[in-house]
Amino acid sequence: MDLKRGIFYVSLGIFLASPITKKSLIFLGSPTNQTKKLNVKRGMKGAAEMRKHCLAIVWGLAMIGSHALAQPKSDEDVVTAMEQTWVRATAVGDKETVRELLDDSYIERTPTGATRTKEDVLQAPPPSMTSTQDLDDLIVVVRGDTASVTGTNRYRAAPGVTPVDYVFVDAFQKREGVWRIVRSQMARRGGELSK
Incomplete structure (x- = not known):
């Protein structure tokens, strides 16, 4: 205003x-x-x-x-909020929110090189209740109806345990005015993102 x-x-x-x-x-x-x-x-x-x-x-x-x-939020704000919402929903096992965020065509490449679909993600058990995930160094790039987010996901299995940093890239697609996550790839820091 x-x-x-x-x-x-x-x-x-x-x-x-x-x-x-x-x-x-x-x-x-x-x-x-x-x-x-x-x-x-x-x-x-x-x-x-x-x-x-x-x-x-x-x-x-x-x-x-x-x-x-x-005031309407910018696409960058929406995509950033989606990343944060995804981490929170995963942490508490909120599969309905994760279902809304992920596109039906969603594909993930895990740090071990395995490929998971949306249904694989939804069927996976939630992380330990003592674990935490914090996103850092987020870079959001929006180009029309596509967006990408790169950053670091700091995962700690339990309080007092040394955290492990994972670098990631998530791809978003906007269809009929709604953003969805379509691709994800993650690697342990020091490793390489597979191609």
Whole structure:
């Protein structure tokens, strides 16, 4: 959201919370009649007025935040979030999320050189509950309806155990507006990615 719109929302909130006076009624273009007295009370002073202004500012900032949340994410952000979601879903054995992330044509090349399909991945047992995986050094490249992510997956089998780093590359395809993971390849750091 741009700064002008943010200032507008905050100003509008302050105006709406301001006490109504005869001057503000004239400003708003309300009809005035000399023969008719307007019983307009001045707004509350002190703490109550300050509360109104603070609420107005909070309202304005909430409008800024809600507009920012409504902004569409870039393809890079979506693909990066998918990588993180995949790691979390795998760690807790959330096969439904993994099923949604992987394309039906998904193929993986494991560090041992074995090939796995989407169904192989979904049938595999989840990792140990004491293991952790952390992604690092992510590089996301998007070209139209394809994307690739390279990085390091630091796997630790249990607390206190020396972690093992795996370098990986994941390929994504966007079909009908939806990103899916179509290929993956991983190798232990120091090894080579097979061709």
